[in-house]
Amino acid sequence: MDDTVGTECGVFAAIDFKQNPIFPYIYWGMRAQNHRGHQSHGFLTYDTKFNVHRGLDLIPKIKASDIPRWLSRLPGHVGIGNVRYTTSGRLNKEALIRGTQPVTVETDKVKLALSFNGNIVNTIRLKKELCKTFPCFSYDCDAELICRNLAVELMQGQDLHSAVKTCINEVEGAFSVSGITHEGELFAFKDPYGLRPLSTGCNPEGNICAFSSETVGFDINGFDHGFEIQPGEFVKAVEGNFERKQIVVPKRKALCAFEFAYFARPDSKLNGSYVYEVREGFGKNLGREYADIVKNSDVIFSLPETSDDAAYGLHEETGLRWERGTRRHRYVTDRAFILLSQERYSTINRKLNIVDHRISGRNLILVDDSIVRGDTTRVVVDKVRKFGAKEIHLFITFPRIIGPCFYGIDMATYGELIGSTKTPEEIAKIIGANSVNFQSIKGFVKATGMKKEDLCFGCATGEYPTPLAQRLANWMRKRFESGHKETGRLYEIDVENIT
Ligand code: SF4
Numbered sequence: 001m002d003d004t005v006g007t008e009c010g011v012f013a014a015i016d017f018k019q020n021p022i023f024p025y026i027y028w029g030m031r032a033q034n035h036r037g038h039q040s041h042g043f044l045t046y047d048t049k050f051n052v053h054r055g056l057d058l059i060p061k062i063k064a065s066d067i068p069r070w071l072s073r074l075p076g077h078v079g080i081g082n083v084r085y086t087t088s089g090r091l092n093k094e095a096l097i098r099g100t101q102p103v104t105v106e107t108d109k110v111k112l113a114l115s116f117n118g119n120i121v122n123t124i125r126l127k128k129e130l131c132k133t134f135p136c137f138s139y140d141c142d143a144e145l146i147c148r149n150l151a152v153e154l155m156q157g158q159d160l161h162s163a164v165k166t167c168i169n170e171v172e173g174a175f176s177v178s179g180i181t182h183e184g185e186l187f188a189f190k191d192p193y194g195l196r197p198l199s200t201g202c203n204p205e206g207n208i209c210a211f212s213s214e215t216v217g218f219d220i221n222g223f224d225h226g227f228e229i230q231p232g233e234f235v236k237a238v239e240g241n242f243e244r245k246q247i248v249v250p251k252r253k254a255l256c257a258f259e260f261a262y263f264a265r266p267d268s269k270l271n272g273s274y275v276y277e278v279r280e281g282f283g284k285n286l287g288r289e290y291a292d293i294v295k296n297s298d299v300i301f302s303l304p305e306t307s308d309d310a311a312y313g314l315h316e317e318t319g320l321r322w323e324r325g326t327r328r329h330r331y332v333t334d335r336a337f338i339l340l341s342q343e344r345y346s347t348i349n350r351k352l353n354i355v356d357h358r359i360s361g362r363n364l365i366l367v368d369d370s371i372v373r374g375d376t377t378r379v380v381v382d383k384v385r386k387f388g389a390k391e392i393h394l395f396i397t398f399p400r401i402i403g404p405c406f407y408g409i410d411m412a413t414y415g416e417l418i419g420s421t422k423t424p425e426e427i428a429k430i431i432g433a434n435s436v437n438f439q440s441i442k443g444f445v446k447a448t449g450m451k452k453e454d455l456c457f458g459c460a461t462g463e464y465p466t467p468l469a470q471r472l473a474n475w476m477r478k479r480f481e482s483g484h485k486e487t488g489r490l491y492e493i494d495v496e497n498i499t
Contacts, residue, residue, distance in 0.1 A: 009101070009117040009408070010036030011198065012217045013080040013178035014210035015186040015237045021045075023074040025208065029217035030081040031059050035265060036117070036213060037083035040100040044113050046184050047076035054100040056093075059083065078184050082115040084141070085410065099141035105151040111182030112151050116143035117196045117213050118174035119408035121468045124494040126171065146177060164189050164234050165247045172468045174256070174407035176229070178211045186211075186237040189247070193254040193465050194231030195407045195456055197270055200242055201226050209237035214268040225269065254456040254465035258409060260448055261369045261398040262306055273449050276309040281447030282397040282439055283313025283367065290437045293393050294318045298362040303352070303369075303380060304328045310397045311367040320365070325355040326380075352380065360388030370398040371427065371436070372411060374418035378431040391434045399460040400424065400438045404476065406469040411459060413486035414477060468495050 012029030016022050026043050034041070042054040051074050062070055082101035102115045120126065120142040127139050130148045133155075137148065146167060153163035160181060174195035178188040188211040190198055201210045201218035212218055215225050229235055232248035256263075259270055266276035287294055294314075300322040302311030315322035329351055364384065371377055371394075381392055400419040405411045414420040418427055428436040441460065445452045458464035464473055475498045480486060 009085065009115075010034070010083045010213045010217075011080070011115045011117050011176065011178050012210065012212045013115060013180075013186055013188065014208055014221075015078040015184075016208045017077075017239050018207045019077045021071055021075065022077050022079040022208075023071055025210065025221050026079040026081040027059070027062070027070075028220045029210065029212055030083055032216040032220040032265075033212070033214055034059055034083055036263065037085040040084045040096060041082065042084075042100050042102050042115075043074055043079060043081045044102040044104070044115075044180070045074040045076035045079035046113070046180050050104050050106070050111065050113050050180075051075060052102065052104070054097065056096060056100070076184075078180055078186050080113060080115040080178050080180060080186075082117075082143075095140050098138070099144075101141065101143045103141065103143045103147045105147050107151065107155065110151045110154045112147055112154070112179060114143055114147040114150075114177060114179040116141075116146055117176045117198070117408070118142065118191070119406065120145055120171055120173040120175065121406050121466065121472065122172045122495055125496055142173070142175070143177075146171065146175060147179075150179075160185070160187065160236075161234060161245060161247055168192060168232060168248045172466050176213065187235065188229055189234045190229050190231055192232040192248050192251045193456070194229075194250070195254055195256050195465070197228065197255065197259060197264070199226060199228040200235065202240065206240040209240065209242060211235075211237075214264055216265050216268045219267070228271065252465060253454040255450070255454060256407065256409070257444065257448070257455045257457050258370070258398060258405075258459070261444075263409075266306075266309055271448070271450055278447050278449070279306075279309035279397065280313030280316070282444065283310035283315070283395075284317040285443035285447055286310070286367070286395045286397065286437065286439050287314045287317035289440060289443055290393075290395065293365065293435065293437065294320060296363060297365045297391075297393065299323045299358065300365045300367060301325050301384070302367040306369040307367045307397065310369070310395075314365070314367060314395065323358055325358060327353045327355065329353060354380075354383055354387065356387040359384060361390055363391040363393070364389045365393050365395055366433075367395045367397070369396070370401065371396055371418060371431075371438075372401055373416055374427065374431050377433075381432045385432060392432075394428070394431075394433050394436045396436065396438045397444070398439070399441050399444060399457070401459050403459050403462050403473055405459050406464065406466075406472060407456070407458075409459075414480040415486050420480075471495065472498065 010033035014025045040056050041059045044052045080102050104113045126145050149167045150163050153166050175191045176196040176198035201223040231250035234245045234247045236243045264275045302308050311322050424436040464470040472495050
């Protein structure tokens with residue numbers, strides 16, 4: 001529950017072949033996925049032109065009296081939506097507004113709209129090349145790079161398949177994309193590693209086809225789940241169905257393992273499994289892996305809400321009581337990273353309440369999903385200690401994070417990650433716990449039901465699935481270890497020319 005980590009984006013897109021207004025479905029599909037991006041949101045529909053609404057912060061509630069106004073501003077039977085947390089582009093307010101998705105390109109020859117989830121690694125080269133065709137191109141988000149890259153190919157007369165194929169071959173990174181052409185066609189595609197989730201769904205009558213980052217986007221609309229789009233696959237919605245084409249040979253599947261531990265909603269399905277069931281498996285594994293600590297503990301606590309399912313699994317495995325002694329203040333939604341650092345401590349305190357009367361004199365297992373910077377964990381441990389806990393043992397479902405993420409998770413440098421230089425024993429000392437116990441990668445993989453080689457564990461192993469990211473990681477690590485100041489966000493680094 002490290003609140004200082006932001007995720008990348010969420011996508012929902014749909015088309016109604018009976019030509020009914022699509023906006024309500026896009027709205028609810030995005031509302032179900034607001035956890036994937038809090039900084040901005042956007043909706044785009046198509047009738048004979050692109051109609052767009054973009055805004056900062058959370059998706060607003062729509063009063064019944066306002067529905068006609070929204071429908072008249074966003075008419076059309078096909079649409080895409082996005083929620084975004086910025087992991088690329090500039091960070092000032094104007095840039096955030098300009099970087100809000102969906103993005104569009106409209107030239108004499110081509111009109112294209114796109115919603116994107118992920119992060120591009122070779123930004124500098126792509127931007128330089130695109131500036132030749134779009135001289136006023138001011139880069140504000142990776143979605144723009146993909147959208148313009150596709151537009152260039154289409155302007156040169158390529159068809160959509162070929163344009164996407166060229167784009168996938170030129171862009172390195174994580175990208176799960178959905179878009180609309182100027183003819184109102186709805187399509188989606190994924191990078192050749194399938195780092196970010198994106199799947200299909202349809203309404204039971206079969207006239208609405210949709211794409212969603214998480215399956216909760218379908219559930220909220222009453223749609224049936226379809227298939228997960230495969231790495232390097234292009235999918236087009238056609239008359240109540242999907243046309244699939246493997247346009248690039250997948251390099252290897254590398255779904256982000258962190259999605260299971262932290263980002264995805266527990267009631268979403270990833271690779272066919274409910275995330276909450278996978279998290280229960282994490283708790284069971286932790287119980288088995290650290291049986292000695294369990295033997296000497298009195299009670300399980302968890303940090304809501306991403307750790308609750310693992311705590312339940314741990315309780316089932318061990319029989320140890322899971323005490324629901326940590327509660328979130330439901331309507332305190334400010335994210336700690338936006339606030340001034342000196343406010344962080346009190347913000348975390350404001351968000352999380354700990355019920356104290358069963359803590360004193362007991363040995364506690366505290367379950368959390370991950371330790372990134374360690375700020376939040378330190379505050380919580382401190383608070384629990386003040387309530388008189390005898391021993392505090394942290395059980396962490398995601399393996400120790402030792403390196404940055406280049407694929408859309410806001411962990412940009414080695415220096416900010418407590419696990420990049422500290423052992424579990426050292427981390428325990430810093431955050432004031434008796435021990436810190438990370439789930440093994442083997443146990444984690446087993447609980448997902450996937451093969452290790454089909455998951456990305458780059459931030460936990462230092463082995464990244466894509467070549468440029470690996471090169472960048474090695475270069476950054478070397479510089480970090482020799483005392484160089486780290487620059488932060490990736491878009492500032494010309495990855496292909498580092499030596
Ligand atoms: S590096 Fe870590 S956070 Fe990033 S995609 Fe891979 S597993 Fe996910």
